[in-house]
Amino acid sequence: MKHIVDSAPQFEGIDSAGIYLLDSSCGDFVLECHAGLPEWLIDSFSRLTPGSGMHEILYCEENVYPDSSEECSFRFEGSPNVFIKGLFPLIPGETFSSVMFIASSEPEALPLEIRGIMEMLLSMVKASISRIDVENNASLREKEHSLLLETVRDPIFALGDNLEMKYCNGAFRQLVCFEEGANAAAGFPDIAGLELNNLLREKFDEVLDSDNGLRSLTFEYRERIFYTIISRTPDGLFALMNDITEAEQARKKLNFRDRFENVLISISTDFIKMRGSALNLGINDALLNIGVSIEVDRAYLFQFSDELKIMNNTHEWCATNVQPQIDNHQGLRTDDYPWWMNRLNRHWVFQIPRISDLPSWAEAERKLFESREIQSLLVVPIVHGNNLIGFLGFDSVNQEKYWSEDIIDLLRVIGDAIGNALVRNGMEKKLIKMYRRAEKEAQINAVLLKEVNHRVKNNLSEIIGILYAQMRFASNNNDHDDFVQSLISRIRGLATVHDMLSSSGWNPLELTSLARRIIDSAIAYAPNSKKLKASISKTSIRVNPNQAHALALILNELVRNSLKHALTDRDSLKIKVRMRKRRAGRITLVYSDNGPGYPEEVLEFGRKNLGLDLIQNLTIKNLQGELTLQNDGGASAKIVFRRTLTEDGKNESK
């Protein structure tokens, strides 16, 4: 017992320990052995008599761990004070005959890990008492000894100096499958078997050679995990194998959950601020963490495109010595994997513990998995809203594997988080793209607005110009109706070309369309009784807005001229417009009608009216071109000008 008490202060959180035994003759508690206690306590409390206060504490069932004393903490008052952190009955059923206590100078409650240690120490004490009893009290019945040993649930054994088995409890016998009644005094390897002997032998030697005579180790044996304390006794070794399998599994589960929670937190928080390559790195990191946590060989992310017709492996993590497959998994057609897609389309999480168990209609999938040496796999769909956008996959290459519901639930949450991140990232990309497009459009619109402003002002200036010009020419013509009609026709011509140019965004206009529109618009106001036919040659020639503007006004005047002079004595008129490209960017436009032709004085530019004045000046000034009037089966006007596609530059008209 002294040895066990001595070993207690070696553990962190325990300063001192002692064992009180009840002296049945007088009812006092006697401090049987102790370690680390101050002198004053040993002197003052070596014997606790009933009514002394401390005696009652030890004698109170409520204070004894583990029944209800989890928070117990009592004080030996002196200098320094000693705080009892735990009271432990040594023998169940004899609760108040022997109590071991541990203490420290700090008054904290008993820490969890110390309790575990104490339970083991206690088991050792129990076994020690049992042994002492066996040795010292030959009259103790065999049955009682057995009962005492059986109270310890963990395997216990004691060895002699030559490692021969001196005794062991039922838990140990059951563990090593040792038949009761067999040669109990055989050597440890004979009883425990070679496997356990190999696990412990080295520690036995260490304990025998060490100063403090105490060693501990954790090992796995027969699918159980044992935390084993080996202690030196006066005549050999004593060992307690504490079965910590459940605790270890719980710890592993806790670690697993911790790791998963970290991945989840990372995905839910870090992913929010991640963009582009940072998000890719984040997903790769998450796949690594998940892959390691659930002990798979490959973890990957697929994303669908082209309305679920194509799937691409976008991210992948592989364990060491496992072949990456990301390059082989690009542009896969989903139609080729019907079984797979059938499940994903239903948003099912599914696992394939054994590839060979796949149904016959999953032949394509089976072949693919076998070619990748996959033994088991788990698939988690990534769904956003009600749309399938991808899936997470986890391959086990080295062994067949089955994943528990716990893991699947967590992976489902992670899948959702990754899905949100992917969708958000996609939306942000789209938004940025839209924003840039809007910005560009706004810039273009700002330029267009300026251009519109300029054009409107210019058109207004031209209308005023037409009015001044008509006034100038009106002195020879006092017909008010004609004045107004001319004005309307000219302003309409301006409006038509303005409309065409604004529709095209002030880009170059196709000459054929321009001519067609102007002529159609001009002849629409001819009397219904007259038959008019316009033929316009087709051409791909385009002219810049200023030239289009001038040509529109010229054509408007030419048609007005035809309607006014050629149609007077006729019921029908044919108008022809021919356009042709010439060398050095020059364009020829010939307008003709089949009317009586120009009078001679007009051909010599001797007589002028406003229409002709406009045709001539617009050709010369605005187009910087040449005008030729002639009679060729009717009136014919030939305009030659040089085409400039840009408005800017030295060859630009405005």
Place this chain on the structure above:
Amino acid sequence: MIVEDDHLVSEMIRGMVEELGYEIAGEAEDGHDALGIIKEVKPDVVLLDIKMPRMSGIEAAILIQKHFPTPIVILSAYETEDLVKEASEAGVGAYVVKPPQPAELFRAIEIACCRFEDMVELGDIRMKYEQAMKTIGSLAKLLPVCPGCGEEKRDEDYSSKLNMFLSSIPVEEISRYLCIRCGKRNDSG
């Protein structure tokens, strides 16, 4: 004079200017043609468009002010700050946005003419100032006392330099330099 490449717009300007009582001295379709016509017709004021083929209004304004200084009014449908600044730096007297009100065009023409007169006057003053500075420099050299040591100058060519300066004084300015007695004699003579 009107410099405008759009015939109908030039019709507007012509009509408006004539209404205001001015006469059209000439018309040109771009800056390049304008320079030749200005030399010939010597207009009182030039109404200049900005965006024109071959030579822009701003380029033309710079060359007009350099070779044939004339009041210039810009008439443009564009009204950006940059263009206004460029026009001002090119020596333009006023900037009017098309289509202007007749009164607005009148004011612009008058302001451009006044500004031009001011500029011409300023140019004259500057020329006179430069001439005066030159004369002061010459006189300073002819002071009979050395500005360094205060000694009277006795060098041999001093009197010949003085005579040279006096002979260079224009007849109309000679009275400024005469003594009182000679001045009186000059006045009476």
